[in-house]
Amino acid sequence: MDARIVVLPGDGIGPEVTAEALRVLEAVARKGGHAFHFSEQLMGGCSIDRHGTALTAEALAACKASRAVLLGAVGGPKWDDPTAKVRPEQGLLALRKGLGVFANLRPVTVHPALIDSSPLKADRLQGVDILVIRELTGGLYFGQPKGRDVRDGHERAVDTLEYFDFEVRRVVELAFRLAQGRRRKVTSVDKANVLESSRLWRQVASAIGQAHPGVALDHMLVDTASMRLVVAPASFDVVVTENMFGDILTDEASVLAGSMGMLPSASLGDGGPGLYEPIHGSAPDIAGQGVANPVGTILSAAMMLRHSLGLPAEAGAVEAAVHRAIADGCRTKDLGGSLQTSRMTDEILRRL
Ligand code: IPM
Ligand code: MG
Numbered sequence: 422m423d424a425r426i427v428v429l430p431g432d433g434i435g436p437e438v439t440a441e442a443l444r445v446l447e448a449v450a451r452k453g454g455h456a457f458h459f460s461e462q463l464m465g466g467c468s469i470d471r472h473g474t475a476l477t478a479e480a481l482a483a484c485k486a487s488r489a490v491l492l493g494a495v496g497g498p499k500w501d502d503p504t505a506k507v508r509p510e511q512g513l514l515a516l517r518k519g520l521g522v523f524a525n526l527r528p529v530t531v532h533p534a535l536i537d538s539s540p541l542k543a544d545r546l547q548g549v550d551i552l553v554i555r556e557l558t559g560g561l562y563f564g565q566p567k568g569r570d571v572r573d574g575h576e577r578a579v580d581t582l583e584y585f586d587f588e589v590r591r592v593v594e595l596a597f598r599l600a601q602g603r604r605r606k607v608t609s610v611d612k613a614n615v616l617e618s619s620r621l622w623r624q625v626a627s628a629i630g631q632a633h634p635g636v637a638l639d640h641m642l643v644d645t646a647s648m649r650l651v652v653a654p655a656s657f658d659v660v661v662t663e664n665m666f667g668d669i670l671t672d673e674a675s676v677l678a679g680s681m682g683m684l685p686s687a688s689l690g691d692g693g694p695g696l697y698e699p700i701h702g703s704a705p706d707i708a709g710q711g712v713a714n715p716v717g718t719i720l721s722a723a724m725m726l727r728h729s730l731g732l733p734a735e736a737g738a739v740e741a742a743v744h745r746a747i748a749d750g751c752r753t754k755d756l757g758g759s760l761q762t763s764r765m766t767d768e769i770l771r772r773l
Pocket of ligand 2 (some may be wrong): 668
């Protein structure tokens with residue numbers, strides 16, 4: 422198989438972790454006789470420094486013309502001024518919107534050997550295997566109007582939580598499809614006791630639930646869900662929710678896995694290129710030291726093999742190699758170990 426892959430290393434530890442994931446993809450290509458053509462583009466703070474914008478039209482066009490995009494992380498203290506007109510995160514939002522990747526898959530599993538790395542009690546973590554699907558191109562992040570004005574002599578700021586029925590339908594339908602290959606349970610998270618957009622969300626989700634009698638559907642309010650995620654995380658299978666609810670709940674869920682550095686994500690649209698990135702940020706405090714955990718990005722590359730490159734066996738092999746390396750005690754600093762970023766990858770490659 423032949424595929425063009427755009428790499429957006431980004432800022433902070435982004436370039437360090439994407440470099441490791443590329444080593445793994447190259448090993449997969451060598452073994453299977455595949456040709457992956459990688460090309461790099463700037464996105465985030467590095468693009469602001471060079472071009473004055475977080476994502477240029479050329480970089481977006483290159484991503485659109487690819488089979489898949491691998492992203493490291495964006496942002497850092499240098500670009501953190503909240504009054505700045507140009508921000509690294511704008512690049513990420515423009516990329517998600519531009520690629521039309523409306524579903525963000527964030528699987529959360531707890532490796533048995535890492536149970537003690539989590540601040541939660543060990544017995545709560547047995548059997549945790551959650552797939553959070555966060556709506557990614559609508560909701561509070563993109564609703565219009567948004568902005569500032571002055572009203573009655575006071576400065577006012579507005580964000581809008583807006584959903585169309587079709588935006589809810591396509592992401593909830595994906596949740597049901599993916600639940601069919603899992604434990605057949607979907608929890609749709611909303612705030613239907615307060616928000617109109619959530620009442621539409623619930624109505625659409627219920628209709629889809631009725632069309633899928635083989636999958637159990639639960640509705641849960643987002644405040645309850647945030648509590649259940651730490652009290653009974655093993656009770657969740659597939660969780661599907663609004664953009665910002667999903668942003669917040671996945672940071673919370675990442676604590677279950679012992680380190681944010683472990684967790685991958687895939688953002689998928691309707692057949693176009695997929696976007697793959699670890700869920701951690703640019704970690705400016707450890708950037709440039711070669712100590713970042715590459716696992717989240719390597720597992721994101723595995724998701725790319727599965728969802729964009731049609732290579733599910735190879736994806737499984739990468740995941741198994743990561744699993745064995747962790748089981749054998751290989752640990753980067755975030756997990757209390759001392760392996761450098763590239764040594765951790767060496768250990769994974771040896772087991773691939
Ligand atoms: C994430 C991040 C982003 C988001 C930021 C960096 C804009 O927190 O991917 O979860 O809020 O979507
Ligand atoms: Mg987030």
